Amino acid sequence: MVQKPAPDAARRSEKSRRAIYDAALALVTEVGYPKTTIEGIAARAGVGKQTIYRWWSSKADVLLEAFLDLGAQASEQAAEAAAGRGGEQSLEHGLPDTGDLAADLKYVLRATVDELLDPKFEAPYRALAAEGVADEKVSTEFVARLLEPGLQLYVRRLETAQEAGDIRPGIDLRIALELFVSPLAQRWLQRTGPISHEYTDALVDYALHGLAPR
Numbered sequence: 001m002v003q004k005p006a007p008d009a010a011r012r013s014e015k016s017r018r019a020i021y022d023a024a025l026a027l028v029t030e031v032g033y034p035k036t037t038i039e040g041i042a043a044r045a046g047v048g049k050q051t052i053y054r055w056w057s058s059k060a061d062v063l064l065e066a067f068l069d070l071g072a073q074a075s076e077q078a079a080e081a082a083a084g085r086g087g088e089q090s091l092e093h094g095l096p097d098t099g100d101l102a103a104d105l106k107y108v109l110r111a112t113v114d115e116l117l118d119p120k121f122e123a124p125y126r127a128l129a130a131e132g133v134a135d136e137k138v139s140t141e142f143v144a145r146l147l148e149p150g151l152q153l154y155v156r157r158l159e160t161a162q163e164a165g166d167i168r169p170g171i172d173l174r175i176a177l178e179l180f181v182s183p184l185a186q187r188w189l190q191r192t193g194p195i196s197h198e199y200t201d202a203l204v205d206y207a208l209h210g211l212a213p214r
Contacts, residue, residue: 019045020052021066025124028063033127038062060131060138067124068145074115095157101166102204104157109180109200116188116195129189151177179207 023044027036038059042049056062096104115121128146132139154177161167167176180203187193 016045016047016051017055020047020055020062021069024059024062024066025070025120028127029119029123032123033063033131036063036127060128060135061141063124064128064138064141064145067121067128070121070124071146074121095153097157097160099164101157101161102208105180105204105208106197106201108154109184109204110197112184113195113197113200116184126189151181154181176207180204 020041023041024036027040027044031040036059038049038052041059041062042052045052052062056065095108098104116125128138128142132142151174155173158167158173158176162169162171162173167173180200183203184195184200187199188195193199
C-alpha cells in the first residue's frame with residue numbers, strides 16, 4: 001500500500017493566510033470598516049476564528065497586513081510589467097533618478113493617483129486612514145509600516161537632488177516632500193476635489209518653483 005505524503009502544514013497555513021487577506025479586503029470594500037468583523041472575515045475565508053487570533057490581535061491588524069500584501073503584489077506586477085517594457089524602473093527600491101527631479105516626482109505621483117483611484121486599494125486604504133484617526137495604535141502601525149517607508153523614498157530622492165545642486169542647501173526635506181504629498185492625501189481623503197495626473201503635475205511645479213512671479 002502506497003503511503004500518502006503528510007500534509008504540508010506551511011502550504012496549508014499560507015493558503016489560509018491568503019484567504020484571510022482576500023476576505024478582509026473584500027469585506028471592508030463591500031460593507032465598510034465598522035461592519036467588518038473577525039467573525040465575518042473568518043466565515044468568508046473558510047477558517048476558524050481562532051486561526052485569525054493566532055496570527056493577529058484585531059481586525060485592524062488583519063486589514064493592515066492584507067493591505068501591505070496587496071501593495072507588495074502590485075509592486076511585483078509593476079516590476080514585471082516594467083521589465084516587459086524594456087526595464088522602466090520599479091519603485092520598489094527607490095524613486096526614479098533620471099537627473100530630472102520634476103519629471104521623476106511627476107512620474108511617481110501619477111502612479112500614486114492611479115493607485116488611489118483603483119477600487120481594490122481605495123476602500124481598505126480609506127478604512128485604515130479613518131481608523132487611524134480614532135485609534136492611536138492603528139495610526140502608529142499605519143504610519144510605521146505603510147506611510148513611512150514610502151516617505152523615506154522621497155527623502156532619499158530629494159537628498160540626491162540636493163547633492164546635485166537642484167535643491168538649495170539647508171532645506172528640511174521632510175517639509176519639502178509634504179508640499180506635494182500632503183495636498184494629494186488631503187484632497188483624496190477629504191474629497192475636496194478631484195485628483196488626476198494634471199493635479200499632481202501642478203503640485204510638483206508649485207512646490208519646486210514657488211508661487212512668486214518669475
